[in-house]
Amino acid sequence: MAADTRSPPVLRLVGATPPERPDALAGVARAAVAGDGSAVRTLLLSIGPHILNVVRRVLGPSHPEIDDVAQESSIALIDALGRHRGESTVTFLACRVAALTAMKARRRNSARKRQSIRDDRSSVELLPSEAPGPDTELSAQASADAVRRLLDLLPPEQAEALALHCVLGYTVQEIAEACQVPRDTVKSRLRLSKRALRVHVLGDPRLAELVERSS
């Protein structure tokens, strides 16, 4: 295992992200932090869809608090931008802040989760016509629910790695670069969170059956 861990990294393809360019939103972000109302509007018109996207991923598309958490994320973003020194793009920072804010909201509400979270399977977007098949659909939904539940339970660093990788869809390399964290650290956190996910799923007979049946 140790030898495996030291083996050469990853993919060239993944590493071959586009060369660094000046962040197009950096200027407007600075003006927004300084209190320029039109800059706030411009910034949020640009990255608002990303924030909503991330909040929906983390909370689920029918969660009743999507609006509130998106607004909370926007405010948290403006505060975070005040401390931002260009380590990552403004868009990535917005996604990260939104993910953390949404995870915080999930944890805050975990006590009344059963009441507050609607059944995602009844969502308009998830009705059957586009689903590949009932079993696959059910299994995928169960896996997503398991990941979301795990975000409430894991240590914050592991939860963030899982959220950025699995929920938001960033590669390990992208997370390491944007978060200014060693790549091995990201891999380690991700490995631990995946192990926790496996234990969580396989420990639940219903989930385990679903996942195994879909294989």
Place this chain on the structure above:
Amino acid sequence: MSADSDVIDDVLIRARRGGLSESDKRLLRDALSTSTDSRLLYQAGTVFDRDARVLPDDDQRIERMVRAVQKHQARAPSVWRARRAVPAMAVGILFAAGAVAAFELARPLLEPNRASPPPAPTSVSSSVRPRRSVRVSQPAEPPADTPDSAQSPPPPAPRPPVWSSRGAEVLTRAVQPAIRREPALTATQLFAKANRARVAGDSEAAMAGYQRLEAEYPGSPEALTAQLSLGMLYLQHDQPSRALAEFRAYRAHSSGPSAAEALWGEAGALRRLGRNAQERAALGELVARYPGSAYAVGARKRLAGPP
């Protein structure tokens, strides 16, 4: 093993983004058939990607986010903002005071024209605020039994303020800087202005803007799109006949992606009018012509329910 796991992790992500090479596709297939972790992560990822869809009313959500941030900043203004705001406020106060003083000086010169009815008490202020005078008032909803023939009666022309000629000249010179006549706007500007009003929740101004756009630039792409927005606003304001006319006018000229939304609106208007058979026909057409649209899902649910 670990390196393979890293490779697979990234292949799973890139598969969700689309555009895998043939060898990566093979890797993905192998991983999904042999690894529980990969299967879990990939399946969950596809659900997360689907959950992240943009919804039709996201622009309103984003507008609420803007307001939340602005409110937050207003509560805790930074030193920089305070420094900038003080001179700006001083200039504004001085300017407003000058305008008021000039108006007070000119007041004795104003005489009502005896041949015309006396101006309403708000005439003076409305002349200084031209935006109020161009706003089109909404006539009442026509009877529900004649929706298709319903035509908007022309909006009442704004009553011009009545001044004696000398008084008007003096006033004009005195407060000229404070008066900003509504400039001629392009179709794009009118459309953007109406959209801003709609997003800000000022439905009356939004409807007036869309109506003006349709009147001044008939046949323009903006006017065509405005029909859709106007239809939705009419529907929200319980004017289904007018809404129906707008949606049908839109569909008569457009078969683009928003036509599904127009059909959905048309069905909603017909439902409000109690024309259930026509509503179901519209929903059926929606499902048949735009099966992949978000509105088709709602249409199917509605069709599956009681008529």
